[in-house]
Amino acid sequence: MKISIGNDHAGPEYKKAIVEFLQSKGHEIFNHGTDTFESVDYPDFGHPVAYDVESKKAHFGIVICGSGNGIAMTVNKHNGVRAALCWTKEIAELARQHNDANVISIPARFTSIPQAVEMVNTFLNTAFEGGRHANRVDKINCI
Incomplete structure (x- = not known):
């Protein structure tokens, strides 16, 4: 599976652990995140992930920032991208099951x-x- 990942300065350690996990499972990763803790702007790292998902270069995207909100708002500006802010595995599961995130x-x-x-x-x-x-997801995509 092809997965795009992006993060700001709050997430380099998270990205590293996630990428290592995904690569151990044989996934191909497109890395758009920063590797430093120097302050950066999350849209600079979110938009490339959204482009990958929007263009179908990647099957899924992963974005990381301090609250998860700003970068989610950024990627959700793209057609066909449905980003879900998740803080538990149960929410992640429902985001896929019910929202096709x-x-x-x-x-x-x-x-x-x-x-x-x-x-x-x-x-x-x-x-x-x-x-x-499915009908609900279609309504999300109608605009």
Whole structure:
């Protein structure tokens, strides 16, 4: 699977752990994140992830910032991108099952690295249920 990841200065350690986990599972990674803790602007790292998902270069995206909100707002500006802010594996699972989310947004200041890896694993291994949820997702995409 091809996965795009991006992060700001709040997430280099998270990205490193997630990328190592994903590569150990044989996934191809497009890395758009910073590797330093110097202050940067999250849109500079979120937009490339969104472009990868929007263009279907990547199957899924992962974005990380301090609260997870700013970078989620950024990627959700792109057509066909449905980013879900997740802070538990249960929310990550529901984001995939009910919302067909294709980007997970992780709040680095409110989750641990093991939690983040677990959420990513759950997110990537959960299928969209379709059915009654498909109509709702279609309504998200109508604008």
